[in-house]
Amino acid sequence: MTKNSKSSTGSQWTGMVPVDDTALAVTDTGGPGTPVIYLNGQFATQGYWGRVIAELGTGWRHITFDERARGRKSKRSADYSFEAAVRDVDAVLAARGVERALVVGWSYGAFVASHWASRNPDRTLGVVMVEGAQPHDWLDDAMEQRIRKTFRRMSWFLPLLRPTGLTPRMNAEQMAESNIELGRLARESALGPVLDNITVPARYVVASGTSIGSKGDEQEVIRASLDAVVARNANFEISAKVASNHDAILKKDAPAVADAVRDVAALGHGGAEGSDSGA
Numbered sequence: 001m002t003k004n005s006k007s008s009t010g011s012q013w014t015g016m017v018p019v020d021d022t023a024l025a026v027t028d029t030g031g032p033g034t035p036v037i038y039l040n041g042q043f044a045t046q047g048y049w050g051r052v053i054a055e056l057g058t059g060w061r062h063i064t065f066d067e068r069a070r071g072r073k074s075k076r077s078a079d080y081s082f083e084a085a086v087r088d089v090d091a092v093l094a095a096r097g098v099e100r101a102l103v104v105g106w107s108y109g110a111f112v113a114s115h116w117a118s119r120n121p122d123r124t125l126g127v128v129m130v131e132g133a134q135p136h137d138w139l140d141d142a143m144e145q146r147i148r149k150t151f152r153r154m155s156w157f158l159p160l161l162r163p164t165g166l167t168p169r170m171n172a173e174q175m176a177e178s179n180i181e182l183g184r185l186a187r188e189s190a191l192g193p194v195l196d197n198i199t200v201p202a203r204y205v206v207a208s209g210t211s212i213g214s215k216g217d218e219q220e221v222i223r224a225s226l227d228a229v230v231a232r233n234a235n236f237e238i239s240a241k242v243a244s245n246h247d248a249i250l251k252k253d254a255p256a257v258a259d260a261v262r263d264v265a266a267l268g269h270g271g272a273e274g275s276d277s278g279a
Contacts, residue, residue, distance in 0.1 A: 010031075012027070013028045014026070016073065017091055020079060021078055022069075023074065024067065024074045024075075024092065025046075025065060025072075025073035026092055028062075029060075029061055030061060032061070033058075033061045034060055035098045035102065036056075036060050036062055036102045037089065037102070037103055037104070038053075038064045038104050038106075039103065039106070039113050040066070040067060040108070041106050042108035043170075043175065044106070045066050046066050049062075052250060063096060065092050070169075076169050080170060080178055081178075082185060086115050086116055086119075100125055102124075102125040102127070102268060103124060103126075104257070105130065108132060111133050113128070113129055114127065117198050117200060118195070118197045125264070126201040126203075127198065127200060127201075128203050128204075128239075129202070130205045130250065130257055133191065134222050134223055134225050135188045135192050135225050135228075135229065136186060136187075136222040137186075138218070139183025147180055151176040155172035196232055196233055198233065198236070201235055201264045201267035201268055202233070203237055203263060203264050204226055205242065205249070206223050206240070207245050207246045207248075208245060211247050239256070239263060240253075240259070
């Protein structure tokens with residue numbers, strides 16, 4: 001870890017955390033509050049969580065990071081797999097000296113959060129999944145071809161945006177493969193057992209309408225799968241269904257996400273916010 005001149009529970013720290021063949025840009029607000037680690041959308045950055053963090057305030061220890069090749073500083077890697085993303089959660093928490101955390105994920109990050117919570121029940125205070133980790137068999141041959149075609153069409157302008165951090169330093173084929181892998185992981189046969197195995201408080205925050213790349217009622221059909229998840233596992237609840245869409249939910253409905261975090265934290269350690277340092 002670089003630039004680590006402060007203790008893991010002290011003042012705010014920003015630096016690079018090495019993992020495998022790369023390094024991730026991490027921000028840790030420090031302090032004695034409950035540690036919350038935020039897991040980004042597939043090609044998004046830690047900046048997306050700004051309004052949620054502001055809504056929760058300073059009584060929490062907020063840990064954000066940019067995944068491999070995302071943002072302006074995280075380095076490229078030879079491995080952009082989902083398993084690498086799960087390993088990166090371990091690496092960031094270990095580097096910041098956090099043993100137990102509340103895990104919050106949006107979109108792709110919700111899938112990562114659900115897998116991490118399922119595998120690490122003793123280290124997870126709770127999990128909040130925002131518009132993701134919804135088991136549904138949406139990937140077929142036609143959808144796979146649609147994904148590849150979409151990213152090929154985007155390939156000409158992606159390099160122009162990379163210096164801004166708005167798009168990852170991945171090529172169009174790598175981005176398409178990541179999206180297709182997620183479709184396989186989203187299948188009921190793959191994701192259902194992961195969710196059923198979660199033994200900590202878990203909350204969904206669900207959007208409405210469409211998302212970039214979706215058509216018609218595709219998103220609402222996927223969201224309907226959560227009824228069965230909640231029915232099977234008593235640890236789960238749908239905390240809120242909000243008016244904003246998939247892409248705008250963190251910006252427009254940050255209060256609903258923050259409420260879900262508070263709910264899970266109270267159940268996860270039986271105390272008020274800020275009562276568990278997690279170290």
